[in-house]
């Protein structure tokens with residue numbers, strides 16, 4: 001591919017990524033405007049972390065919690081039952097390798113962005129990918145079968161996000177303009193902690209341990225009523241357990257937003 005063609009492709013991608021980032025930032029500032037400054041909430045929680053003893057004893061439906069889940073109370077755990085799922089080891093080592101090898105050359109052409117302090121994501125590079133090798137397509141079809149119902153249509157592009165070791169994602173709710181009721185993400189390279197916090201009741205939270213090769217699924221209330229974030233290295237704990245963060249790549253499939261309103265442009269065509 002010539003340099004000129006590259007420039008074209010980059011220019012074609014830029015508006016999508018910029019528009020999405022704008023929406024993400026807008027969602028973030030809306031949260032702040034609503035007086036729910038997650039940054040402050042987070043700082044508070046770093047000083048006074050959630051009670052690990054209580055979390056350790058917590059059970060769901062009489063059974064101990066899965067190793068990937070922590071929550072602020074049994075009530076929030078049962079409220080999000082079916083709306084949050086992590087499948088550790090969803091990818092085989094060979095599948096992880098397939099995805100990483102395919103993504104690496106594309107990602108390497110981009111620079112990590114360390115944005116203004118107010119941006120939703122720090123230390124990242126990203127791409128929206130719609131053409132995949134056959135092997136990767138088979139993986140994405142497994143994601144589709146595991147996370148989405150047969151009637152759901154997916155966004156045509158898969159979002160690939162590469163966070164460097166210092167990178168992190170601030171609390172946000174994905175814009176309803178760009179994402180329907182389900183988000184499913186594969187994690188590669190580094191373990192990380194995803195925290196979900198209720199947008200109206202900040203004391204209600206959940207934490208998910210995302211190991212490389214795992215698949216997480218957020219749907220319905222977990223997607224709409226809770227912000228999600230990926231913790232930065234300094235704050236990366238799962239209860240008392242330190243989870244060192246290094247470079248992490250996520251491959252995220254989203255369902256198509258609900259139908260366009262009157263006068264809105266049509267949505268992109270389906271696929272994953």
Ligand SMILES: O=C(O)CCC(=O)C(=O)O
Pocket residue numbers: 159161169174185228229230250252
């Ligand atoms: O990296 C992830 O798994 C989450 C990405 C995310 O929160 C987003 O792009 O909205």
